[in-house]
Amino acid sequence: MVNRRPGRPRSEIARRAIIDSALALTNRDGYGRVTIEAIAHEAGVSKQTVYRWWPTKAAIVLEALNERAAQIAPLPDTGALESDLRRFLRRTVVGANTPNRLLLAGLMAAAQLDETFGDSFREDFLAHRRETLCQLLERARARGDLPDAANADFLAELAFAALWYRILARHQPLDSRFADGLTDTLLTLATVHGTPVRSRPPSAAEPA
Amino acid sequence: MVNRRPGRPRSEIARRAIIDSALALTNRDGYGRVTIEAIAHEAGVSKQTVYRWWPTKAAIVLEALNERAAQIAPLPDTGALESDLRRFLRRTVVGANTPNRLLLAGLMAAAQLDETFGDSFREDFLAHRRETLCQLLERARARGDLPDAANADFLAELAFAALWYRILARHQPLDSRFADGLTDTLLTLATVHGTPVRSRPPSAAEPA
Amino acid sequence: MVNRRPGRPRSEIARRAIIDSALALTNRDGYGRVTIEAIAHEAGVSKQTVYRWWPTKAAIVLEALNERAAQIAPLPDTGALESDLRRFLRRTVVGANTPNRLLLAGLMAAAQLDETFGDSFREDFLAHRRETLCQLLERARARGDLPDAANADFLAELAFAALWYRILARHQPLDSRFADGLTDTLLTLATVHGTPVRSRPPSAAEPA
């Protein structure tokens, strides 16, 4: 290995400090109360250094989140759809809990308020998560665990919809009981009817 | 008619102008870009008049939304669960679309960023909507359309989860096709297994 | 006297505090080291309040200076040119000294660096001061103390040039000895030759 770019290299120390401060402050004060100025100050870093690498607070938090997610185990592969799905949802529910819940809620909020960030969040984060679950389901289909008629996209959407609703509405806990109930729900939909969407045509008498 | 409070009464003209300006600006610039100052200016009203009656921008928008919703028809009552549900979801999907989608997304975002508003939004808005759908389902149960084992709370939660996910993630349209698919999904879950949640105990071998 | 403009009136307290802070900080730290932020902080005032009324630091300091100058006595009128002039220059020299020297030097510097401020400083301040001295000289001319040939504009320019050079170059003190010497110089120029400028044509042999 030889030469790199000229100039002083980016400080990994500063990067770490910024990410860590963003996490700490978000969990202490809530996403909405955190400011870039406070992150920089807490990290012992100049504002300019933050703005050089991230365009918004949301981008910092997203990177922090992805960093954590990178340490997570790969897709479960137990050989059976039910156990794969149960394992995946339990793990995902755990990952949506306490140290991350405020981050996730904050990011979804930021995505609604900032068009630019919203676009990247939807494409790089939300879509990617759905895609992962789809892969799990398609693998099951290849094994014969999932009927041809089952709509994997819709099932994945429904799973994350339920998760996000609990993250955002907070009316019920995100626990393993919820994960298991969701597992059963998805299995039911997958097996009983095949694809649920449009499986039953609307009554002709029913107006839009 | 008896005595009112002394002093000049609240100006309905100002109230209307504020609500209308909030709606207009949100749809023009997006919720995140609207400021109270801009609303007041657009409405030809002083900032103080806004703050006298609403604590936050979110409160104004929420009132605007509720005002629109008040004009909506009551719960459908066709005598059958399927048509009731289909009608309800179609109507709700329509209400979550264009003139309101930005408002809803903005309010959900605000609820994540502002603890105080978030509490009232969850209790007064989200819970209330779920409650409405629960009533529809319970009425069906009283008619014998819904098995005793079916978990109305969970079904209602799932319905709104799916709706909100499309509002927030915007990866797929909120159209009647979606409403009908959701209807079928809910009916499947309601009828096939009774209540899906905890209907099937997790395998003992499966760790949390 | 009746109605004023609508809205909350400008706070005289804030105005005073800003002016006073600007003076205090300039004399403590030097014009170049003073920042608008520091002025606002020292005055217990928000930055916005400063920017609402003054475009630059220089404008604040100029107003402070004019405020002091406003308390100064009117043009001397002793009936004789010599004593009028001597009195005027002594007083001006005093006014250019310690509490004001840093202000004047800073303003002249700012006028060189900021085109916009420079224009107003030259027209509203420098020209006005020369004009004042011209009036003194013209009054003397009306009394017969100043020859018709004397160039009042040039004499006034020379007087302020000498003053400003001592303010800026600081190689010699601004004392009454200097004021008197300058008085004599101007009287010499006024009386001996009439107007000094162009009194003697340049030798034709002398190239430009």
Add this chain to the structure above:
Amino acid sequence: MVNRRPGRPRSEIARRAIIDSALALTNRDGYGRVTIEAIAHEAGVSKQTVYRWWPTKAAIVLEALNERAAQIAPLPDTGALESDLRRFLRRTVVGANTPNRLLLAGLMAAAQLDETFGDSFREDFLAHRRETLCQLLERARARGDLPDAANADFLAELAFAALWYRILARHQPLDSRFADGLTDTLLTLATVHGTPVRSRPPSAAEPA
């Protein structure tokens, strides 16, 4: 030829580029708008290279100015005070004009704002210029052209005061007409009364 210091020698190319860029940018944007960063960028040089050799922007500009002045002819020596003085002032007035005026004004401004630079500017530049004119006058005195009583220091001060005032106040042009008027003025003061300063005691009746 023997050994020089070890390591890479200073780049004359870089020095030239920096000086030239400083001049070009000052004349294009005005002294106050020029930044060291812009100079370095324009010169195709790193900031560090600038800071290695000059402490401030003013120092660069001063060096640029001295470089130009070095090409100027020596003190005029025609054998007569009047023609020497006229020639000197005409040449000085020319040198204070267009390509240099902004530089001079900027340097005088910088001298007021930066104590350190101000000290060196006053001693190395302003005093040196006065000294040069004094030499011219003293040479005339040695020839008998200047009365013993004439105060050469004061005359030199007055000459440069008038010049600087036109540079800074910009109310009148710096042309040869001005140079000649100033020449006449100084000659008048030199010959008529001997030294003007303190030649005439202030009236005892005149208070300070």
Add this chain to the structure above:
DNA sequence: GCGTAAACGAGACGGTACGTCGGGTCTTTAA
């Protein structure tokens, strides 16, 4: 019809944070 009193417009106020600029320093690779 006249005083009391609240709401209204206008707009200045003390704040907080924004995102940018430039200062001067430091750390890398290349010459």
Add this chain to the structure above:
DNA sequence: TTAAAGACCCGACGTACCGTCTCGTTTACGC
């Protein structure tokens, strides 16, 4: 050792809104 490149900490810039305040004005009601 100098140079180009460029990241770093720092301080200030000027702006945008926040939510509050103080004015003069307007519009109701109760006496």
